[in-house]
Amino acid sequence: MRFAWISAWKDLLRLRREPVTLLTWIAIPSFIAVVTTLVFGPGGAQPHGTLLIADNDHGIGATMLGNAFGQGSLGKMFTVEKTSAQEGRRKLDQGEASALLVIPAGFTASFVSSKPVAIQMVRNPAQRILPEIAEEALATMLDRASSMQAGAPLIQLEATVIPDKTEQPGGFAAILLPGALFMGVFFIAGALAADVWRERTSGALRRVATTPASLGAFLVGKLIASALVFSVIGAAGLLAAQRLMNLRVANFPAAVLWIAASGCGLYLAMMLLQSAASSERVATLLTNFVTLPLVMLGGGFFPFEWMPRPLASIGQWTPNGWCVMRLRAVLAGTLEPSAYGVMAALLAVAWLASIRNIRRFAC
Amino acid sequence: MIEVEQLRKQYGDFTAVHDVSFNARAGEIFGLLGPNGAGKTTTIGCISSLLAPTSGRIRVMGHDVVSDGVAARRSIGVVPQEIALYDDLSAHENLAYWGGAQGLRGSKLHDRIREVLELTGLVDRAKEPIKQFSGGMKRRLNFACGIVHEPKVLLLDEPTVGVDPQSRVRLLELVREQARAGTCVLYTTHYMEEAESLCDRLGIIDHGNLIAQGTLKELRSMLGERDVLRLTGAFHPDRVREALASVDGVEIIHADEALLSLAMSDASHRLPLIFGALNGAEVRGTTLTQPSLESLFIKLTGTDLRE
Ligand SMILES: Nc1ncnc2c1ncn2[C@@H]1O[C@H](COP(=O)(O)OP(=O)(O)OP(=O)(O)O)[C@@H](O)[C@H]1O
Numbered sequence: 001m002r003f004a005w006i007s008a009w010k011d012l013l014r015l016r017r018e019p020v021t022l023l024t025w026i027a028i029p030s031f032i033a034v035v036t037t038l039v040f041g042p043g044g045a046q047p048h049g050t051l052l053i054a055d056n057d058h059g060i061g062a063t064m065l066g067n068a069f070g071q072g073s074l075g076k077m078f079t080v081e082k083t084s085a086q087e088g089r090r091k092l093d094q095g096e097a098s099a100l101l102v103i104p105a106g107f108t109a110s111f112v113s114s115k116p117v118a119i120q121m122v123r124n125p126a127q128r129i130l131p132e133i134a135e136e137a138l139a140t141m142l143d144r145a146s147s148m149q150a151g152a153p154l155i156q157l158e159a160t161v162i163p164d165k166t167e168q169p170g171g172f173a174a175i176l177l178p179g180a181l182f183m184g185v186f187f188i189a190g191a192l193a194a195d196v197w198r199e200r201t202s203g204a205l206r207r208v209a210t211t212p213a214s215l216g217a218f219l220v221g222k223l224i225a226s227a228l229v230f231s232v233i234g235a236a237g238l239l240a241a242q243r244l245m246n247l248r249v250a251n252f253p254a255a256v257l258w259i260a261a262s263g264c265g266l267y268l269a270m271m272l273l274q275s276a277a278s279s280e281r282v283a284t285l286l287t288n289f290v291t292l293p294l295v296m297l298g299g300g301f302f303p304f305e306w307m308p309r310p311l312a313s314i315g316q317w318t319p320n321g322w323c324v325m326r327l328r329a330v331l332a333g334t335l336e337p338s339a340y341g342v343m344a345a346l347l348a349v350a351w352l353a354s355i356r357n358i359r360r361f362a363c
Numbered sequence: 364m365i366e367v368e369q370l371r372k373q374y375g376d377f378t379a380v381h382d383v384s385f386n387a388r389a390g391e392i393f394g395l396l397g398p399n400g401a402g403k404t405t406t407i408g409c410i411s412s413l414l415a416p417t418s419g420r421i422r423v424m425g426h427d428v429v430s431d432g433v434a435a436r437r438s439i440g441v442v443p444q445e446i447a448l449y450d451d452l453s454a455h456e457n458l459a460y461w462g463g464a465q466g467l468r469g470s471k472l473h474d475r476i477r478e479v480l481e482l483t484g485l486v487d488r489a490k491e492p493i494k495q496f497s498g499g500m501k502r503r504l505n506f507a508c509g510i511v512h513e514p515k516v517l518l519l520d521e522p523t524v525g526v527d528p529q530s531r532v533r534l535l536e537l538v539r540e541q542a543r544a545g546t547c548v549l550y551t552t553h554y555m556e557e558a559e560s561l562c563d564r565l566g567i568i569d570h571g572n573l574i575a576q577g578t579l580k581e582l583r584s585m586l587g588e589r590d591v592l593r594l595t596g597a598f599h600p601d602r603v604r605e606a607l608a609s610v611d612g613v614e615i616i617h618a619d620e621a622l623l624s625l626a627m628s629d630a631s632h633r634l635p636l637i638f639g640a641l642n643g644a645e646v647r648g649t650t651l652t653q654p655s656l657e658s659l660f661i662k663l664t665g666t667d668l669r670e
């Protein structure tokens with residue numbers, strides 16, 4: 001067992017000397033997560049923004065329009081702020097709002113007398129989703145309003161919001177983060193596993209096999225080092241999501257433990273895959289072939305909720321998808337304890353298979 | 364102590380090592396001399412229990428390497444043919460890792476690391492990553508990692524390949540020191556001179572067969588203690604054969620228009636006789652070589668070691 005610790009120390013030391021690969025693989029999912037967060041805004045559970053209304057009409061029509069944005073599901077998404085057109089433009093330019101609605105003077109009068117009237121909406125180009133929602137909602141309202149012009153004078157405006165993909169329990173962060181995090185974990189598992197090829201090529205692996213130390217302990221050392229790497233990345237990812245995306249974490253240590261254990265499992269799987277290859281180049285190719293589709297299916301780029309249903313149900317049974325679903329349960333505090341048992345059993349089997357495999361691989 | 368009995372190693376239908384037997388004793392340097400692909404590394408692989416023998420038996424310090432592998436490996440130090448080190452670790456860290464793998468720890472490990480760093484002349488560069496080392500320095504560290512735990516049996520697989528003459532002399536001296544301290548050393552090489560100057564006993568291996576073994580003296584006597592006389596110039600091979608037939612105890616190893624190789628005992632005293640017999644031939648150069656492994660190798664295998 002002492003040799004396991006020595007081996008872990010050796011692997012960590014080497015990782016510290018060459019952190020570039022690792023950092024690259026962390027950077028990609030972080031980048032995607034940050035971009036997604038920026039697009040959806042930092043509001044957490046739901047995107048939330050400010051809708052500016054410059055009312056030059058001061059009539060009943062304008063008031064109703066303004067009120068419509070302040071009610072129901074739209075009301076949860078938008079804080080409506082009255083302002084002047086000029087001031088509104090300034091705020092928009094500074095990125096303080098999602099959109100500006102300019103209601104022209106005489107809007108109510110034109111509406112009542114069925115004259116054509118134009119309402120101007122200015123969108124914040126830096127945001128994507130919220131301005132879209134605002135515009136869509138406004139278009140619906142105006143459609144409805146036009147169709148009622150001839151009939152009843154009392155207009156009940158109703159907002160139809162484009163299907164909101166963030167209305168999941170636990171919110172937007174809880175469905176986005178686990179997949180993104182596991183994209184990083186998967187990439188890193190592949191990169192760490194690739195190291196056995198370097199050890200084999202240099203002959204270090206063969207040299208280990210000529211010492212009295214066991215290859216089992218050698219592998220345990222690798223798992224200790226990998227677990228530490230995955231724990232640090234997992235903890236950092238969760239902390240960042242907690243702060244930036246209002247992620248709710250029911251049990252932080254359990255979540256980190258789950259990420260580390262899943263990472264080790266993926267690492268062993270990737271190592272088995274790579275050591276089955278006939279050369280280092282083939283191993284790299286094989287890794288890429290396997291990683292990208294699995295990451296895609298396993299909710300790395302888009303959460304399962306955003307995928308077509310058949311794809312999502314396949315994705316949830318990919319190795320990483322399975323881990324992602326259970327991480328989501330850990331975050332929500334609803335993971336059955338039996339899942340830990342399943343994970344432990346899977347790790348043990350993978351470890352035993354790897355010992356047999358690495359001896360053959362070394363020679 | 365290494366005891367190899369009827370070792371055979373097959374890769375599929377191909378036999379890399381064919382019923383090889385030899386013993387190497389404590390304090391002795393046993394050389395395995397053979398060309399590329401002869402089966403030297405395979406033999407060492409089987410002794411270090413890296414490869415499973417197809418048949419035969421190997422014992423190291425009395426422990427069977429198959430049934431009692433861990434005990435056997437405890438007394439073995441291996442210096443592989445390739446530089447089996449971690450490039451991004453320093454010399455010190457490499458030694459700590461490989462020493463640790465051999466079960467060394469604490470102050471014992473520390474002391475040994477210092478000792479072997481001094482022995483191999485790497486003290487000054489001990490802290491930098493070895494990817495900055497020259498090839499020769501890496502070779503020395505490769506050696507150091509094999510002896511850090513003071514093994515009773517040391518397996519050296521062509522440890523001087525790619526090393527400059529100065530470092531080579533130093534490395535060979537280190538090997539001799541190990542043997543003097545009582546270590547049993549198995550040394551593989553394809554350099555004749557190295558084998559001649561270093562090894563107490565030798566096995567000559569070719570195509571997986573151990574074709575001769577013994578001390579240098581014993582091997583020489585297999586050649587009949589004869590010197591080899593090489594004459595260059597312009598000859599008529601047929602006339603030469605005729606002329607030399609009358610001279611007693613001279614064997615023609617080779618004869619063509621430009622080169623004549625003759626084997627005989629006590630050649631220096633018989634030069635006048637030879638020249639007399641070759642009367643008329645145009646001799647431009649004469650080289651006299653004492654029996655060497657090279658000539659033995661050629662005699663045994665029919666090929667030059669450095670093909
Ligand atoms: N894994 C393997 N599979 C098939 N053949 C192998 C394998 N390893 C070695 N061989 C073959 O066994 C023979 C002996 O190889 P070995 O490496 O023992 O030679 P060597 O004497 O060490 O040569 P060198 O001086 O080049 O190091 C060679 O013909 C080689 O091609």
Ligand SMILES: [Mg+2]
Binds near residue numbers: 404
């Ligand atoms: Mg070899």
